[in-house]
Amino acid sequence: MWLGAGGLALLLGIVGIFLPLLPTTPFVLLAAFCFSRGSARWEAWLVNHPRWGPMVRDWRTHRAVPLRAKQLATGMMAVSCTAAWFAIPSAWRVMPALCCAVVATWLWRLPTRQPASAPAASAPGKAAD
Incomplete structure (x- = not known):
């Protein structure tokens, strides 16, 4: 199963x-x-x-979910919901937006992973060996 x-x-x-x-x-x-x-x-x-x-x-x-992934997913859902608004008959056009709102709420409530910091050797003011 x-x-x-x-x-x-x-x-x-x-x-x-x-x-x-x-x-x-x-x-x-x-x-x-x-x-x-x-x-x-x-x-x-x-x-x-x-x-x-x-x-x-x-x-x-x-x-945790990377910030970039959250932003990309939310943007794609917004574009998709906008397109669905014009493609779906009026009685059902709100359903994709409601589903995406639930997913976006769940996604943004998850912890956000911070990007890894740059190695010390590439920091400004440090000379490379």
Whole structure:
């Protein structure tokens, strides 16, 4: 059951790459959670994947989302909701905005990961060896 749920979550995350209203990161993190309970092999594959592995490892290490990821996700949701407003019949056009508002609220309530500081050797006033 965990393996199937992880596979479905990963599939939704992949679809989310192409559909802006469907977020990718939460589904990939959900897939990692499910795989950790259902299949050590699939969990290892996801954690070591060149595209999704860093996101999973970063979440597990810091339990925080980078500021840039929050900004990009919010911007993409805003653009998608605006487009959906004009594409969906009037009775349902508010639904994408409500869903995106819930996701954005959840996302911005998560801790924000600060960018890594620059190495000391590249600091201003320091001479390189």
